[in-house]
Amino acid sequence: MERMTDVVVIGGGYAGVIAANRLTTNPDLRITLVNPRSTFVERIRLHQRTVGTHEAVADYAEVLAPGVRLTVDSVTRIDPTTRTVELTSGIAAGYDYLVYAVGSHGAAPTVPGAREHAYPLSTLEQADALRAILDGAPPATPVTVVGGGATGIEVASEIAETGRHVTLVTGGELGPYLHPRAQREVARQLDRLGVTVLDGDGARVTAVHPQSVTLADGRELPSDVTVWTAGFGVPDLARRSGLSTDAVGRLLTDETLTSVDDERIVAAGDAAAPSDAPYRMCCAAALPLGAIAADTVLSRVAGRTPRPTAVAVPGQCLSIGRRAGVLQLARRNDTAVALHVGGKLGAWFKETVTAGNRCSLGLTARRPAVIGALTAVQDPHRARLLAERPLAPVAIDGVRAD
Numbered sequence: 001m002e003r004m005t006d007v008v009v010i011g012g013g014y015a016g017v018i019a020a021n022r023l024t025t026n027p028d029l030r031i032t033l034v035n036p037r038s039t040f041v042e043r044i045r046l047h048q049r050t051v052g053t054h055e056a057v058a059d060y061a062e063v064l065a066p067g068v069r070l071t072v073d074s075v076t077r078i079d080p081t082t083r084t085v086e087l088t089s090g091i092a093a094g095y096d097y098l099v100y101a102v103g104s105h106g107a108a109p110t111v112p113g114a115r116e117h118a119y120p121l122s123t124l125e126q127a128d129a130l131r132a133i134l135d136g137a138p139p140a141t142p143v144t145v146v147g148g149g150a151t152g153i154e155v156a157s158e159i160a161e162t163g164r165h166v167t168l169v170t171g172g173e174l175g176p177y178l179h180p181r182a183q184r185e186v187a188r189q190l191d192r193l194g195v196t197v198l199d200g201d202g203a204r205v206t207a208v209h210p211q212s213v214t215l216a217d218g219r220e221l222p223s224d225v226t227v228w229t230a231g232f233g234v235p236d237l238a239r240r241s242g243l244s245t246d247a248v249g250r251l252l253t254d255e256t257l258t259s260v261d262d263e264r265i266v267a268a269g270d271a272a273a274p275s276d277a278p279y280r281m282c283c284a285a286a287l288p289l290g291a292i293a294a295d296t297v298l299s300r301v302a303g304r305t306p307r308p309t310a311v312a313v314p315g316q317c318l319s320i321g322r323r324a325g326v327l328q329l330a331r332r333n334d335t336a337v338a339l340h341v342g343g344k345l346g347a348w349f350k351e352t353v354t355a356g357n358r359c360s361l362g363l364t365a366r367r368p369a370v371i372g373a374l375t376a377v378q379d380p381h382r383a384r385l386l387a388e389r390p391l392a393p394v395a396i397d398g399v400r401a402d
């Protein structure tokens with residue numbers, strides 16, 4: 001009997017799930033998805049989990065194709081020479097092909113006191129820790145959200161909508177990805193919710209204390225609960241395993257998403273750096289990249305040369321509480337244009353896109369062949385865009401993130 005081809009997918013987020021589903025189009029593959037949790041985390045709803053407007057989890061049975069085997073564990077090391085991954089449980093699993101989709105997490109803050117006294121928000125466990133603190137805090141407790149990017153805006157507005165007084169310290173600019181018109185819309189909506197927005201040069205947190213934060217301009221703000229959203233980092237698994245990464249730790253690949261070191265390894269989502277010019281960390285990139293990574297493996301297994309493919313990220317959707325939002329449209333190089341939709345319609349777009357992301361996972365679990373067509377808005381001009389680097393001007397702690 002012919003041996004089946006083993007594909008291990010590391011990471012059961014948006015990119016890993018869609019890649020695993022897509023791989024089931026070849027019945028001769030044995031696909032194992034390794035993920036530390038037994039439930040799928042809808043990371044893009046974690047700010048909602050902190051205040052209880054959404055649980056932000058789904059059963060893998062709803063989003064994962066029945067042909068994919070789920071192993072609840074973490075990969076601690078990849079050995080490309082022996083083609084094995086080592087797991088926390090001590091098991092070593094062999095692979096013929098590996099999909100690296102470990103995603104991202106909040107960047108470790110370097111500001112004094114932040115690790116001890118601030119609450120990050122990029123994982124399920126962190127969202128739960130923040131929710132427990134908010135649940136136990138009196139209504140008048142001053143809350144500070146650090147970071148004026150998408151996560152900061154979304155969590156600040158979500159908490160403010162529960163009636164709390166929230167200050168958003170942007171680090172300089174509110175919504176740096178957004179066009180100035182959309183920035184003004186976000187500022188209006190935050191004002192409506194009573195969020196105090198601090199921007200400009202001095203609006204950078206330089207120290208976090210148990211009940212206050214210090215700003216670069218010397219101001220001291222009362223803050224019993226400080227939420228840290230400034231910057232994303234990635235797991236250092238690739239780097240620790242001796243694979244080439246970019247400066248942040250994302251796996252370096254070509255435009256077929258194949259590792260520059262090893263054609264048996266492909267990467268997708270937040271943890272991939274195609275051509276050392278990574279896409280912004282967001283679902284709009286993670287989903288199609290997952291499908292492309294799977295297609296690259298499927299091509300190699302079938303003896304075909306994989307096709308370099310680039311995706312266009314069409315913009316950014318933000319929720320500002322449950323009743324407002326902004327849909328920011330972008331050029332194909334992921335820079336914002338003046339066109340945006342705000343207010344209630346913006347909220348509707350945001351909810352539709354968010355729910356649509358989860359739906360598309362469920363749909364592709366049942367019909368894996370439709371993935372590419374559904375998720376990938378192809379960008380035929382990435383070669384030119386790569387020549388015109390940088391792709392997008394947004395940088396928070398050096399990492400572009402949604």
Ligand SMILES: Cc1cc2nc3c(=O)[nH]c(=O)nc-3n(C[C@H](O)[C@H](O)[C@H](O)COP(=O)(O)OP(=O)(O)OC[C@H]3O[C@@H](n4cnc5c(N)ncnc54)[C@H](O)[C@@H]3O)c2cc1C
Nearest residue numbers: 011013014015043044074075102103269270281282283286
């Ligand atoms: C609060 C919040 C709001 C957001 N809102 C939006 C938004 O509105 N729109 C948008 O596009 N993006 C948003 N993002 C960003 C978005 O969540 C990410 O870009 C997206 O999740 C990336 O998908 P991914 O599959 O690459 O990684 P992830 O979804 O992070 O999944 C990676 C998976 O890999 C697992 N993993 C990590 N290390 C290992 C290991 N060693 N072994 C096994 N498994 C491992 C992780 O546990 C996780 O399950 C938001 C992020 C946050 C935190």
